[in-house]
Amino acid sequence: MFDLEKQPFTCAGVGLKANEYLRDLNALGVRPTRMVSYRQATDQLSSFDSLAAFCAEISIPLEETRRPSFAPDELVFMVGWQYLVRDASQNVIVFHDSLLPKYRGFAPTVTAMINGESRIGVTALKPVNEVDAGPIIGQIETELHYPMLIAEALRKQAQSMSKLTIEILGAIVNGMPAGAPQNEAEATYSLWRDGGDYWIDWSQSAARIARIVDAVGPPYEGARSLYNGEEIIIRAAQALPDLVFEIRQPGKVWKLEDGAPVVVCEQGLLKIIHAETPAGQNVAFDRLRSRFAGKSPEY
Secondary structure (H helix, E strand, O other): OOOOOOOOOEEEEOHHHHHHHHHHHHHOOOOOOEEEEOOOOOOOOOHHHHHHHHHHHOOOOEEEOOOOOOOOOOOEEEEOOOOOOOOOOOOEEEEEOOOOOOOEEOOHHHHHHHOOOOEEEEEEEOOOOOOOOOOEEEEEEEEOOOOOOHHHHHHHHHHHHHHHHHHHHHHHOOOOOOOEOOOHHHOOEEOOOOHHHHEOOOOOEHHHHHHHHHHOOOOOOOEEEEEOOEEEEEEEEEEEOOOOOOOOOOOEEEEEEOOEEEEEOOEOEEEEEEEEOOOOOEOOOOOOOOEEEOOOOOO
């Protein structure tokens, strides 16, 4: 067990990543002295409840708040935190889900997976006023192999965060690392996402849509589409080789393959392996002459 009397620390973390991070740290023999977290209404995996139960199991105090306060000399690691922490001291270290300066901002892992990146990573940095622009204390890179579900990617990142935490705790014995400045010329950004971004655009390629389905699944809300005018959630899909259509009409079902619709996309075909209604009932596909369409009118 790391000597907490010499270097106690707090974890402010939320969601699946924080849950996995704490469990992985504990398995490596390291525990924070306290945990700060909050519930996410859209978390499909009930990560806060799991985190709270694990904190109780290993006797770590848990404070539920979105607006924590930290002592000036309190060492804090932030994992998946979504709210601005004002007046952050030099003892606050933020984990960001990308290899900065790439993918600064919101939902970087989802964006990277949709883009088909071959690698993702985790960066430990010091917070500054500009979004994710602070000095880099450490990074760990992880390869992606598709198809990959978002939950698996987030777990890989949580493991990288726990490894970085131990490295940083060891380095702090000689003083807080200053970090290295980022190369601003290489900076890219990832926009925030809301309910409108879960809707599939069938004018995209089948390969990209398949990655979207995997990237926005649990703990997120799932990829949406209209099927014959009714909203469904596509849970699993597979890109198939293309055919040459004389008149291409994305969204139309080309055939049913063992009860699974094969949908025409702008490029390629997409096989819908599993879909549910918003109420959680399985969707039965039994009509060839069916059509998938874009966003709900409310978006």
